[in-house]
Amino acid sequence: MGGTVLVTGSSGFIGYHLCARLLADGFTVVGIDNLSDYYDVSLKERRQAMLLQSPGFTVVNDSIEAPGRIMALFEAHKPDYVIHLAAQAGVRYSIENPRSYLESNITGxxxxxxxxxxxxPKHMLLASTSSAFGANTEMPYRETDKADHQMSFYAATKKAMENMAHSYAHLFDLPVTMFRFFTVYGPWGRPDMALFKFTRAILNGDPIDVYNHGDMKRDFTYVEDLVQAIRLLMDAVPERPEDGVVPEGDSLSPVAPHRVVNIGNSEPVQLTDYIAAIEAATGLEAAQNLMPMQAGDVPATWADTALLQRLTGYRPQTDVKDGVAAFVDWYRDYYGLV
Structure with missing residues (x-):
């Protein structure tokens, strides 16, 4: 295959793993990342340094919302594929600092x-989120379900991205796939996410904050499974349907080459079981602070991945115990712990 791929957020958790995979597959990768201080910048710098060891990788350290910056990259590199991962992430931070979400997620x-x-480009793939399903209680979540009641500003900006991309797909015949992630975890993960925070606290002998008293379920998705799904979806280019006829169960727009695809493990795991997996991997027991549900959060997520399977023949299925153990091994190695 081959070609040039522009990856935004290339030094982020998912961006790093995706760029590494694309380089291994023989693509030329152009990255952009502003190395924001939302979390430990040194972690992003380490990921970027590893990618720069490949002659097929170049990167610009700037914000995607900087006027003219992205246009200049498109003009210089004429990317065959665009994978847009850059975003201000985090449900809870969007309550404290909503403007950063407006600037990065909407303007960017x-x-x-x-x-x-x-x-x-031949195909644009943009990252959305399972949080776009909002107050929907029908499970598992299907791409064709209504997603009208987002419960955080973060989720609202992601749903707005889906709608913005649809309008461009319709007006300018740009093939767009939006993928909705479901709680991604794994080595090189984000320090603001539960697995990183829990592992650090448990290894330090500190208590962990467990929201909704542990009565929460998440469709935990291992990062390498996510990357495999994205890589396969690159080849599943949506086409505007003839006569507006869309196959049953397909989220393809009747008026545009635009589709939404879930990427999840399609197996919700109780938060208490997730914590047990961390305890097993660390060999330590967690002291738990049982807390109420946080504002903007939802009690459960669960992906229906039938459309992903139909389009790619692939279904993520890494067991959470294996994925958590891989993260804990990485964490100990990265921080030089015995």
Whole structure:
């Protein structure tokens, strides 16, 4: 295959793993990442340094919302594929600092869509989130379900991205796949996420905060499974349907080459079982502070991945015990712990 892929958020958790995979597959990868201080910048710098060991990788350290920056990258590299991962992440932080979500997730995505309009790639793949399903209680979540009641500003900006991309797909015939992630975890993960925080606290002998008294379920998705799904979806280019007829169960738009696809493990895990997996991997027992549900959070997520399987023949299925153990091994190695 081959070709040039522009990856936004290339030094992030998912971006790093995806870029490494694309380089291994023979693609030329152009990254952009502003190395924001939302979490430990040194972690992002380490990921980026590893990617720069490949001659097929170049990167610009700037914000995607910087006027003209993305347009210049499109003009210089004419990417065949665009994978848009850059975003201000985090449900709870969006309550404290909503403007950063407006600038990165809305304005940044607008800059990418405008650049794609001027220099159309073969396929654009943009990261959304399972949080877009919002208050929907029908499980498992299907891409064709209504997603009208987002419960955090973060989720609202991601749903807005889906709608913005649909309008560009319709008006300018730009093939777009939006993928909704479900609680991604694994080595090189984000320090603001539960697995990282729990592992650090348990190894330090500190208590962990367990929200909703542990009565929560998440569709934990191992990062390498996510990357495999994205890689396969690159080849599943949506086409505007003839006569507006969409196959049963497909989220393809009747008026645009635009589709939404879930990427999850399709197996919800109780938070208490997730914590037990960390305890098993560390060999230590967690002291738990049982807390109420946090604002903007949901009690459960669960992905229906039938559409992903139909499009790619693939279904993520890494067992959470194996994935958590891989993270704990990485954590100990990265921080030099015995």
């Amino acid at each position: 995505t607008f800059e990418i869509l405008e650049a794609a309009r001027a220099h159309p």
